[in-house]
Amino acid sequence: xxxxxxxxxxxxxxxxxxxxxxxxxxxxxxxxxxxxxxxxxxxxxxxxxxxxxxxxxxxxxxxxxxxxxxxxxxxxxxxxxxxxxxxxxxxxxxxxxxxxxxxxxxxxxxxxxxxxxxxxxxxxxxxxxxxxxxxxxxxxxxxxxxxxxxxxxxxxxxxxxxxxxxxxxxxxxxxxxxxxxxxxxxxxxxxxxxxxxxxxxxxxxxxxxxxxxxxxxxxxxxxxxxxxxxxxxxxxxxxxxxxxxxxxxxxxxxxxxxxxxxxxxxxxxxxxxx
Amino acid sequence: xxxxxxxxxxxxxxxxxxxxxxxxxxxxxxxxxxxxxxxxxxxxxxxxxxxxxxxxxxxxxxxxxxxxxxxxxxxxxxxxxxxxxxxxxxxxxxxxxxxxxxxxxxxxxxxxxxxxxxxxxxxxxxxxxxxxxxxxxxxxxxxxxxxxxxxxxxxxxxxxxxxxxxxxxxxxxxxxxxxxxxxxxxxxxxxxxxxxxxxxxxxxxxxxxxxxxxxxxxxxxxxxxxxxxxxxxxxxxxxxxxxxxxxxxxxxxxxxxxxxxxxxxxxxxxxxxxxxxxxxxxxxxxxxxxxxxxxxxxxxxxxxxxxxxxxxxxxxxxxxxxxxxxxxxxxxxxxxxxxxxxxxxxxxxxxxxxxxxxxxxxxxxxxxxxxxxxxxxxxxxxxxxxxxxxxxxxxxxxxxxxxxxxxxxxxxxxxxxxxxxxxxxxxxxxxxxxxxxxxxxxxxxxxxxxxxxxxxxxxxxxxxxxxxxxxxxxxxxxxxxxxxxxxxxxxxxxxxxxxxxxxxxxxxxxxxxxxxxxxxxxxxxx
Numbered sequence: 001x002x003x004x005x006x007x008x009x010x011x012x013x014x015x016x017x018x019x020x021x022x023x024x025x026x027x028x029x030x031x032x033x034x035x036x037x038x039x040x041x042x043x044x045x046x047x048x049x050x051x052x053x054x055x056x057x058x059x060x061x062x063x064x065x066x067x068x069x070x071x072x073x074x075x076x077x078x079x080x081x082x083x084x085x086x087x088x089x090x091x092x093x094x095x096x097x098x099x100x101x102x103x104x105x106x107x108x109x110x111x112x113x114x115x116x117x118x119x120x121x122x123x124x125x126x127x128x129x130x131x132x133x134x135x136x137x138x139x140x141x142x143x144x145x146x147x148x149x150x151x152x153x154x155x156x157x158x159x160x161x162x163x164x165x166x167x168x169x170x171x172x173x174x175x176x177x178x179x180x181x182x183x184x185x186x187x188x189x190x191x192x193x194x195x196x197x198x199x200x201x202x203x204x205x206x207x208x209x210x211x212x213x214x215x216x217x218x219x220x221x222x223x224x225x226x227x228x229x230x231x232x233x234x235x236x237x238x239x240x241x242x243x244x245x246x247x248x249x250x251x252x253x254x255x256x257x258x259x260x261x262x263x264x265x266x267x268x269x270x271x272x273x274x
Numbered sequence: 275x276x277x278x279x280x281x282x283x284x285x286x287x288x289x290x291x292x293x294x295x296x297x298x299x300x301x302x303x304x305x306x307x308x309x310x311x312x313x314x315x316x317x318x319x320x321x322x323x324x325x326x327x328x329x330x331x332x333x334x335x336x337x338x339x340x341x342x343x344x345x346x347x348x349x350x351x352x353x354x355x356x357x358x359x360x361x362x363x364x365x366x367x368x369x370x371x372x373x374x375x376x377x378x379x380x381x382x383x384x385x386x387x388x389x390x391x392x393x394x395x396x397x398x399x400x401x402x403x404x405x406x407x408x409x410x411x412x413x414x415x416x417x418x419x420x421x422x423x424x425x426x427x428x429x430x431x432x433x434x435x436x437x438x439x440x441x442x443x444x445x446x447x448x449x450x451x452x453x454x455x456x457x458x459x460x461x462x463x464x465x466x467x468x469x470x471x472x473x474x475x476x477x478x479x480x481x482x483x484x485x486x487x488x489x490x491x492x493x494x495x496x497x498x499x500x501x502x503x504x505x506x507x508x509x510x511x512x513x514x515x516x517x518x519x520x521x522x523x524x525x526x527x528x529x530x531x532x533x534x535x536x537x538x539x540x541x542x543x544x545x546x547x548x549x550x551x552x553x554x555x556x557x558x559x560x561x562x563x564x565x566x567x568x569x570x571x572x573x574x575x576x577x578x579x580x581x582x583x584x585x586x587x588x589x590x591x592x593x594x595x596x597x598x599x600x601x602x603x604x605x606x607x608x609x610x611x612x613x614x615x616x617x618x619x620x621x622x623x624x625x626x627x628x629x630x631x632x633x634x635x636x637x638x639x640x641x642x643x644x645x646x647x648x649x650x651x652x653x654x655x656x657x658x659x660x661x662x663x664x665x666x667x668x669x670x671x672x673x674x675x676x677x678x679x680x681x682x683x684x685x686x687x688x689x690x691x692x693x694x695x696x697x698x699x700x701x702x703x704x705x706x707x708x709x710x711x712x713x714x715x716x717x718x719x720x721x722x723x724x725x726x727x728x729x730x731x732x733x734x735x736x737x738x739x740x741x742x743x744x745x746x747x748x749x750x751x752x753x754x755x756x757x758x759x760x761x762x763x764x765x766x767x768x769x770x771x772x773x774x775x776x777x778x779x780x781x782x783x784x785x786x787x788x789x790x791x792x793x794x795x796x797x798x799x800x
Contacts, residue, residue: 227657227678240511245531
């Protein structure tokens with residue numbers, strides 16, 4: 001008995017195409033949920049009290065906290081704040097670090113020596129310690145946390161950008177452009193920078209995960225300054241005092257944070273390996 | 275093969291026997307493991323200020339006098355004392371036959387050396403020096419009589435002398451170790467000897483079997499427990515697990531939710547102890563709008579649902595605070611009714627010109643939204659209390675900006691900058707004089723930024739009055755004046771939630787609330 005070959009199903013088509021197969025769908029979907037959920041919950045009343053410490057139920061899928069607030073809603077709103085802080089911090093680190101490294105790698109000579117050694121000094125201070133110093137100096141606020149985490153990441157970007165730029169600056173097309181009379185700024189902007197972009201953007205996603213954990217650590221330590229605005233680090237901190245009675249309060253932000261960092265790392269690998 | 279099996283069985287049985295012997299060694303000494311909450315930066319009672327240090331040291335030192343549960347002063351190392359009619363000189367007759375743990379005899383000279391050590395600016399005392407107020411001179415009249423001279427009358431002196439911060443230490447040990455090292459080698463005359471202190475790790479006390487001069491507040495003449503080991507559990511979340519795992523027998527300052535859980539467990543007992551002093555309270559800045567307006571302050575107080583805060587956050591385990599003094603403090607009078615009255619608050623705000631408008635979520639006057647800045651520290655459930663107040667005030671149209679600072683220094687910075695409408699600080703202590711720096715115009719804790727002649731007079735006179743009845747009257751008037759000016763929103767009386775294993779018997783606490791009377795503790799083996 002012979003049978004006709006069945007028509008290829010969409011799912012198997014997708015798994016056969018290597019480009020589709022390598023796309024981290026789950027990671028992208030998770031990040032989309034976090035972002036969309038955060039945006040949708042933006043107008044919701046986060047501080048409305050219900051029953052205190054209610055366990056998960058159909059009405060409150062993630063339960064309520066000590067003050068009776070819906071944890072699911074706060075998790076969504078808090079996710080957006082946490083992602084926003086990490087994104088802004090990554091942007092600061094990427095921008096300052098790239099400029100620092102590109103200038104050092106391209107310039108060479110005494111300027112490179114100076115910038116590289118200054119960077120070594122910066123790298124010798126652990127990121128979280130540097131962040132605590134910045135917050136102690138500038139006060140407790142969301143903007144301070146962003147700046148603090150951002151500055152903590154500058155060093156590693158500068159190092160990466162310098163080595164990429166140093167390598168590119170000695171390639172023939174750059175020398176050719178210089179021979180044709182291109183200025184140093186133009187060389188950096190149009191020839192060196194585009195060739196380091198791939199490495200820097202792959203690193204940015206990896207770094208984003210680091211920034212996420214670090215900004216959540218700082219709000220966990222109560223340095224966010226505004227206890228009524230939710231974010232994941234702060235929710236974790238609040239959960240500790242009632243951990244024995246309501247362990248789900250720690251599980252929700254903890255799991256969300258872990259999944260988000262994993263998703264972003266997965267995305268970073270995907271970007272880095274074309 | 276059978277022979278091998280029999281040998282294996284025999285070996286197995288022997289191993290079981292060995293393990294059983296290891297698992298239950300008969301304890302040669304009775305030992306209590308006591309959980310402390312904060313790691314003190316220093317442990318010298320004359321120098322350092324933390325409340326934690328008094329928990330072990332109350333039993334290492336005797337004081338000249340003690341304070342009983344009713345707040346009365348009873349003899350300690352001093353058999354009797356007289357106060358001159360002008361309140362400027364105190365004469366103490368000392369007990370004979372007392373010796374410190376190192377054998378040094380206790381006498382008038384020892385009292386002089388101890389008090390002069392505290393007074394000496396080089397000692398850099400953070401607390402004891404301030405507790406002694408205007409004490410200027412200590413004279414030894416004879417071996418067992420000393421006279422303390424003051425530059426002005428100072429009623430809180432007796433309370434100061436009853437606290438472990440003014441405990442009597444061995445002059446020999448003080449001279450031998452010096453100010454920096456004495457904290458590791460303390461020698462007192464109390465029911466327990468200071469055996470070992472490894473900074474940040476543990477502190478061990480051992481029973482003083484020569485103790486025979488206990489004050490009347492101790493029920494036992496000698497300590498029952500031979501050794502007490504204190505360890506630190508700075509993170510509140512670790513305290514209940516330490517009790518549940520059997521790591522600690524007694525622990526203070528449990529989070530209320532954990533305390534309620536352990537209360538359900540028959541192997542533990544919950545002992546809530548009210549702490550005299552100030553309740554958790556927020557002070558109004560009377561210089562900064564909108565709280566420069568009495569009506570706004572009254573409205574904020576009336577609309578605060580303090581009972582709801584107690585029920586939700588503190589599991590109902592604290593009384594609602596109704597005065598700038600907590601209800602267990604000597605001199606307390608109720609001046610701020612506990613009931614929430616949002617209707618009155620709304621009326622007060624309407625009359626003050628802060629109107630609700632259809633266009634805004636918040637009440638508005640002259641185009642400005644009614645906004646209060648609230649500054650709180652991270653400890654003692656202040657963030658949770660702040661957020662509930664935020665919910666309650668927002669419900670009647672008051673916008674709240676809640677800011678959490680990281681430390682006590684952060685609170686002091688906010689105080690100095692003055693950019694707050696409400697700020698939360700509280701101190702503990704059994705003497706109502708601790709309110710004075712908060713409400714006199716030049717007080718170091720004048721968070722309300724108030725300059726009121728009546729308050730200055732009342733608190734000043736209360737500090738100088740040596741007649742207790744007169745002091746009570748003045749303190750009552752002072753509290754009423756504070757409430758009339760609506761300077762403070764008292765929220766909850768501080769209650770220390772102690773939990774002990776069921777086998778711990780006889781645990782009680784002194785008049786300060788914090789300090790256990792360890793001599794009376796005994797252990798029933800489970």
